[in-house]
Structure formats: structure tokens, C-alpha cells
Amino acid sequence: MLAIKLAFKNLMGAGLRTWLNVIVLSLAFVLIIFYNGLMDGWNRQARNDTQDWEIGNGQFWHPDYDKFDPYTIEESNEVISDEIQTLIEEDKVTPLLIRQITIYPQGRLMSARLKGVDPNQEIIKLPSADIRNSQNKYAAIIGEGMANATKLKVGDQVLMRWRDKNGTFDAHEIEIVSIFNCNVPQVENGTIYMDIEVVQEMANLHNQATMLVTSRDYENTKLEGWEFKDLNFLLAEFDKIIESKKGGGMVLQSILLLLALLAVFDTQVLSIFRRQKEIGTYMALGLTRTRIVGIFTVEGAAHSILAAIVGAIYGIPLFIYLSKVGIYYGNIAKASGLTIAETLYPYYSVGLIITSIIIVVVSATIVSYLPARKISKMSPTQALKGKIQ
């Protein structure tokens, strides 16, 4: 109590110097919370979008399917059992049949992935109903990114060549019936969506699928003959990206925090040097050295408390504003090739705020304690004379 009261009086007494330290420290605070809040917001949004567009509450894969190995795709098909058919009708899962194909936009050869999707599904956001609404049996939908890459527009026809399960080549014109906008790159990159029944017929794989996407409320993780891939598995790559982004941000945050801590440290060293007589007086008044070390440590650490308050004064309105209005990423989002919405809404969790406060307060306490330790080696008479170098 005594130490806290004295600390704040001393800090206020130190005036400008204190406020400079506090402002730099509060910048570190706000930057840490802002950046990590941005990353957390992105993470949440991206997970949500990826679930909406691609993975639902997890996917059941054919045991041989490996998304990095195009050759496995041709072999990774399974008949949709009656049990699964029921689940499909109940809107619990939706099947996808995936094939490697080649298209020839503007006469160029381009290999792509054909995904057969149920036009009636409502589990993923993909506007598969557009396929159903077309008269053309070979109706296809693609994402904006794919449309840009292939220069295909709605109503365009393009030649597609594929092999059936026996390896026999076949080809047909397909028609782009709609182009969708989606911020999950892997959903649209190099991918063409058509009616699953048409794809099954093309590949001669009647009633077969490569994977089943579950709906957001589907909890079961076991289906005979299928391997369940949970969200952690499916989002692992993305989690890694977020981690590395956070790591990258940490460099700047650490530098700023370090600068702020250096300023506090410097202030401590100076104030202990300049206030030897005061320290000697405390000793004469009967304070133990430990107690005096405590007073000075609290005083230094109190910078961080003030910084939290000052940071809150300008940080909270800023954070509330940003989490309402969001940060517009626009074209950068598209160009990045990452799952990122056009407008990011930072997310500030209680955990993030508490962690940041703990980090800043603990580190400020440590840098305040280190110079204060010197006091415990001071002799009272030397301190009173103020002659310690």
C-alpha cells in the first residue's frame, strides 16, 4: 500500500519523463493487442469461411485420397451407401466427386480439378443451385479467381477433356453458367464445379464420391469405409500461416516493447542514482532495504499500470471502432492467395488482453527490479551522502 501510494506520487512528480515512458509503453500495449486481435479476427473469419465454403464440420475422405497427389484422385472413389444416401437426404453430409481434367480456354491447355457437387446441397455455400437452374447438362460454375485465370465469362463454352475410370479419354464443351465470389482460394483455384451426377456419368463412376462434407451441426466422426478428417487436420495449413504471421508481428512488437522497457530501465537507473539521499532517508526512517527495493520496483512497474490506463483511453475506442467497421483489405486480400475476407474484423478476446497486460506488467517489473536491486547493497551512510557511483 505504502509502496503503491509512494510510487504513484513519485511518478506523477517526475512529470514529462514518466509520461514519455508511459506513452511508449502504452504504444507497445496497443500494438500487441491490435495486431494479435487482427490475426485472431482473421483466423476466426477464415476458419468460419473455410467451414462455410469447404469443410463444414469436417470431411469424410476416401481412405486413399491425398489432396497433394493428383494420381490418387483417380482411384479414390467409393460407392455412396444407403446409409450415406439417408444422411444426404437429411442434409447431414454432401458428396463430392473429384476428377483431374484438362480444359482448353482460348486454345490453351490447362489442367484443372473437376468437382461434382450435388446441386441441391445446402451444406456448403457454393451456389450449386445455379447448375440445376441451367438447361445445359454440361453446366459448370467457377470462382472469380478461376474466371480471371481462364478469361472465361458467364455463357462461355470451353472444351473439357477427361478420362473415365478405365482411362478412356472423352471430351465435351462445358458452359460456364455462373461465377461466384469466394474468399477461400482453395475452393476456387483451378477448380470447376458441375453436377455430381453428370461427373459420375462422365467418369463412369455411378453413385460414387471422393469425399463427404459434413454440415456444421453434424457431430458423428465414424462412417464405415470413410476416414474422418477433423477441422484441426483440415485447417492445419492455415493455422500455420496464422502462427507465422503472428510470429512475424512479434518481432515489431518485441522491438517496441523492448524500447519501452529500455526507457523504463534507464529511468530507474537514473532515479536510483539521483535519489540516493532519499534512499538513505528511508533507511534512517527504519525501512528495510528489501522494502526500499520494493518501493522502487513498484514505482518502475507502475509505469506499466499507467500505460495500461493510457492505452485503454485511446486503445479501447480505436479497438471498438475497428471491430465494428473492420479493416478493408480489398484487392490485397484477393492477391494474397490466402483465405482472407475483403474486410477484416479484428477480434479482441479477454485472453488476449489479459495476456498482453501480464506480459507488459511482468516485463516492466523485471526491468524495474534489476536496477533497484542495487539498493540492497547500499550502505545507509553512503546513500545519505549521495556519493555512490
Next chain:
Amino acid sequence: MEIIRIEGMTKRFPVGNGEFTALKNVDLSIAEGEFVGLVGPSGSGKTTLLNIIGSLDTPSDGTATVINQDVSSLSHKQSALLRNIHLGFIFQTYNLLPVYTVYENVEFALLLQNMSATARKKAVMDALDWVGLTDKIKSKPAMLSGGESQRVAIARAMVKKPKIVLADEPTANLDSENSHHILQTMLKLNKELKTTFVFATHDEKVMKYLRRKISLADGKVIADELMQTEKSKQY
């Protein structure tokens, strides 16, 4: 009753490669309630002796016993406790805490002791009353004159009613009017509270008030005389 006893005490300081002997084989006994001055030229060892009595420093040889405690045998904690409870210090430069008000400066000495808030408040106001500063309780030290600052320092030393007050050149920075005022206050407290006062001084104005004058020269006690001055008899 003897409250300070110094026997065969020597204090040496390391200087460069050698040593400097600031006090040489000092013997001294001070009884409770005395009003004593340590006088002597600069460098004669007054501050050094006062520091040892105040358990801020320890003898190199011999013993210093203060309120029945051997100063050299005390741990840091024990000597802090001794100072906190029984010893009051007054410095030439006042040494007030600049961020605290007059009231808080005086109160500070009591905060370490277990005392109810009301008792503490009363003690602080009493102490400020003794030194005649009850109208300045909200002032900060920077706003006070030298004489007022020293009176706050006296109140701070006295508020806990210590057994001994040690004052190192308390009037050196004051003009004669303030010096007299301060000395009179101390004499009054000495009389009313039976507090033992030990001064280090070479101020002639102070000498007039002393009832015992211990003269130091070159780290040795060269004279120890009882005084019968007008001023000291007044009280």
C-alpha cells in the same frame, strides 16, 4: 539511566589502498534525557559517531550499545527496526520526501508501525503542533522555507516519540532566528517527552543551548563538559 554507551570504539574507513581512522578509541556514556552536543572542527568525526549511534554504520573496533543493543551485532532488519521505533534523525539538508505533503512526510514515519488511523492522525497533528506547523499540513516541501522544512523534519523525527533523536548540523542551513526557534522546540520536547538529543554541530548558536558538550578533535574525545548556560537553564 544510560541509553548510549560507547567503549573503546574505533572507526576506520578504507581509503585507496590504506585506511583512514575517523574515530580513535572513543569512550562515551550518555544518559536518558540528555541534551548533548558533539562539537569539533570539520573532519573531527562528529557525523561518523552519530551514524554509529544511529546504527547506520558499525564500529571497526570496540562496542557501541544503543538502548541495550550492540550495534555491531544487529542484522539489517534488526537495525532497521531499532531506527524505526527508537531513533529519530534530523539532517542538515532536512531530507523531506518531495512528493509528499507536510502531513504525509510526518505520517510516513508512523506508517511502518501498527497504529490505528485515528491514533496516527492524532500523533501527526500533535507533532505538527509542537513545531507550530499545523497551518501548513497540505504544503509540499518545495513550498516551505528552510526553517519550516527543518521543523517538519523535527516533527517527523518526533512523531513516533523515539527514545533518541540524532541531529547532524540541524541549523547549518538556517539563519539565527530560525536556529533559535528550532533549538527551543527541541529543548521543549526534550523536557516534555524526556527524549535524548544528540547533536553534531559547530554552530555557536547551538552551543548556547547545550547542557553537555563533547568536543572531538581528530577522531578523539578531547573534552566532555557540563554547561550551565542561560538558555539551557531557562527550560
